[in-house]
Amino acid sequence: xxxxxxxxxxxxxxxxxxxxxxxxxxxxxxxxxxxxxxxxxxxxxxxxxxxxxxxxxxxxxxxxxxxxxxxxxxxxxxxxxxxxxxxxxxxxxxxxxxxxxxxxxxxxxxxxxxxxxxxxxxxxxxxxxxxxxxxxxxxxxxxxxxxxxxxxxxxxxxxxxxxxxxxxxxxxxxxxxxxxxxxxxxxxxxxxxxxxxxxxxxxxxxxxxxxxxxxxxxxxxxxxxxxxxxxxxxxxxxxxxxxxxxxxxxxxxxxxxxxxxxxxxxxxxxxxxxxxxxxxxxxxxxxxxxxxxxxxxxxxxxxxxxxxxxxxxxxxxxxxxxxxxxxxxxxxxxxxxxxxxxxxxxxxxxxxxxxxxxxxxxxxxxxxxxxxxxxxxxx
Numbered sequence: 001x002x003x004x005x006x007x008x009x010x011x012x013x014x015x016x017x018x019x020x021x022x023x024x025x026x027x028x029x030x031x032x033x034x035x036x037x038x039x040x041x042x043x044x045x046x047x048x049x050x051x052x053x054x055x056x057x058x059x060x061x062x063x064x065x066x067x068x069x070x071x072x073x074x075x076x077x078x079x080x081x082x083x084x085x086x087x088x089x090x091x092x093x094x095x096x097x098x099x100x101x102x103x104x105x106x107x108x109x110x111x112x113x114x115x116x117x118x119x120x121x122x123x124x125x126x127x128x129x130x131x132x133x134x135x136x137x138x139x140x141x142x143x144x145x146x147x148x149x150x151x152x153x154x155x156x157x158x159x160x161x162x163x164x165x166x167x168x169x170x171x172x173x174x175x176x177x178x179x180x181x182x183x184x185x186x187x188x189x190x191x192x193x194x195x196x197x198x199x200x201x202x203x204x205x206x207x208x209x210x211x212x213x214x215x216x217x218x219x220x221x222x223x224x225x226x227x228x229x230x231x232x233x234x235x236x237x238x239x240x241x242x243x244x245x246x247x248x249x250x251x252x253x254x255x256x257x258x259x260x261x262x263x264x265x266x267x268x269x270x271x272x273x274x275x276x277x278x279x280x281x282x283x284x285x286x287x288x289x290x291x292x293x294x295x296x297x298x299x300x301x302x303x304x305x306x307x308x309x310x311x312x313x314x315x316x317x318x319x320x321x322x323x324x325x326x327x328x329x330x331x332x333x334x335x336x337x338x339x340x341x342x343x344x345x346x347x348x349x350x351x352x353x354x355x356x357x358x359x360x361x362x363x364x365x366x367x368x369x370x371x372x373x374x375x376x377x378x379x
Contacts (some may be wrong), residue, residue, distance in 0.1 A: 008058050008072040032319025035330045036069040037106040042097070042132065043076050044113040044125070044149070047086035050076075053111055056241040063315075064322035070328055073103055079128035080113060097132075101139065106333040107231075107325075108136055115198070118164065132157045139338075140230035142329050147197060150225075150235035154201055155198055157229070158209040162199040169195045171247070171271025172310045173238075175215035175223050177317075183226060183234065183324045184214055191215060191317030192310055193223045193238040196250055196270075200237060211235075214321075219271070224321060231332065234325050244312035247273050248304055255286075259295040266290060275307035 039061060045053040058072050075264040082090070095103065099268050110132065117123050133156045134145050145153045154160040165250070172194050177187050193215065203213060214224035223238045239246070247270045254267035266286055269279060281302040289297050306312075 001313045008074075023337050035334075036071070037330050037333055038071045038073060038104055039329075040073045040075055040100055040103065040105040040108040042100075042108060042110045043074060043094075044080050044111050044129070046114050047083050050086055050089065053241065056243055056246075057109060057111070059243075059321055060241045060318060061326070064319045064326055066323050066326070067225065068326055070326070073105065075100060077125055077128045077132065079125040081124065082104070100135075103118065105141060107142040107144070108331040109144045109146070110136075110147050110149040110153075112150070112152075115148055119180050120148075120155060120162065126152075133157060136231075137229055142233070142325075142332055143230040144188070144234045144236075146236055146241070147239060150237055151199060151201055153233065153235060154206065154209065154211070159204045160201055160209050164199055165197070167268070169197050169200065169220055170193065170250075170268065172273050172313065173217045173220035173223070173271065175217045175220075178213060179227075181212065181214055183224075183321060183328070186320045187215075187317050192272075192313040193220075193236075193240060193317070194242050194247055194270075194273075194314055195220045195223070195238040196247065197237065218294060232328060233322075240314060240318035240321065242312075242314070244306055251282075252298075254297050255289070255301065256295065259289060259298060272310050273308055274304070278302075278304050278307055 002202075013119055039055065041057050043050060043054050043057075054074060061070055061072060074095050076094055077097060100108070112127075113125070115123065120126060123129075129152050129310050133145075134154050138156055143153075145206055151162040155162065172192050175191050175193055177184050177189055177191055179187070200221050201312040203216060206222060206225055207213065209227075211225045211227045213222055216222045221237065224234065224236050224240075226232065226234050251267060251270055254263065258266050269282060274282065281304070285300065285302055288300070
C-alpha cells in the first residue's frame with residue numbers, strides 16, 4: 001500500500017518498564033501486545049520550512065511515544081502557494097490530502113503557515129483550511145492544531161477571532177501550567193515554550209467558548225489549550241516542535257528582510273533566548289547593519305552557538321504534553337475499534353464531506369466513541 005511505504009514509522013523509547021519489540025515486554029497501555037497508532041501530519045508551512053517542520057514534528061512524536069509504535073503520514077493542503085521544488089517534494093513524499101480518510105488515522109496534527117493577510121479569512125488558503133477543520137470535527141478524530149492553525153480552528157468552529165499584537169510575540173516564555181489536567185501530567189508547575197507570531201486569541205474569549213487553558217503566561221498569553229468536541233482537540237499558539245536553533249534562524253531571516261527592505265523595522269531580539277555575550281554581538285551587528293543599510297552586510301552576521309539555558313528548554317515539557325496526548329489518542333483508538341467491532345449497518349447514509357480547495361474529503365461518519373473516562377481523560 002502506497003501510504004505505508006511513504007509513512008514514517010518508529011517505536012518510541014519505552015519508559016516506566018516498557019520494552020522494545022522482540023524483547024518480551026509489553027507497552028504501557030496494553031498487556032501482551034504493542035500499541036500502534038497512525039498520525040496524519042498536515043504540514044502547511046512555507047517552502048523554506050516544509051522539510052524542517054516535517055522533521056521536527058516526527059522527532060517530537062518519536063521522543064514522546066513512550067512504548068507506542070507510531071507511524072506518521074504526511075499531507076499538505078494544495079491551496080498553500082508553493083514553488084516548483086516544494087511542489088515536487090510534496091508530490092513525491094506526501095499523500096494526497098483526500099487520502100486522509102482512507103489511511104486509518106488515529107489522530108491528525110495540523111500546522112500553521114506564515115500569514116500574509118490581517119484577516120485570516122482573506123488568506124488564499126482559507127477555504128481549504130476551513131474545510132479541513134470542519135471535516136476533522138465531523139470525523140471525531142482527535143486533533144492537534146499549531147499556531148495559525150489553532151487560530152483558524154477556533155475561528156471556524158466557535159467564531160473566536162484573533163487580534164493583531166502591537167509587537168511581535170517572539171521568544172521563549174515561561175508558562176504557568178494547569179497541573180491538574182491529564183494532558184499536563186508530569187510537566188510540572190511551569191514550562192517553557194517558544195512563540196513567534198503577530199496575532200493572538202484572547203484567553204477570555206477561549207474560556208467563554210468552552211476551551212480549557214492548559215498553560216499560559218502574562219507576557220505571551222495562552223500557549224496550550226484544549227476542548228473536547230467529537231474528539232479531543234489540543235491547540236497551541238506556540239511552537240512545541242521547534243528545535244533549539246529555530247528562533248535564531250527566524251531572527252536572522254527577519255534581519256535579512258529588513259536589510260533587503262522587505263520589512264520596515266529592525267527585529268527585536270527574541271526574549272529569554274540568547275545569552276548575554278550573544279546578545280551583545282547581535283546588538284553590535286544591528287548598529288553596524290543599520291548604519292550600512294545594505295543587504296550584502298548579512299555576510300557579516302555573527303556566528304552564534306548554543307549558549308543560553310533556554311536554548312531548547314521547552315523540549316522536556318513539550319515531550320510530556322505530546323506523550324500524554326499520544327496516550328489519549330491510543331486509548332481513544334482502542335475505544336473506537338471496540339465500538340466498530342460491535343457496529344451494525346445502518347441504512348441511513350452517513351457520509352460526511354468537507355470541501356478542500358477543488359476536492360472533497362469524504363469520510364465515514366461514525367458515532368464517536370465516548371472519551372475514555374476510566375483513566376481520567378474526561379475533560
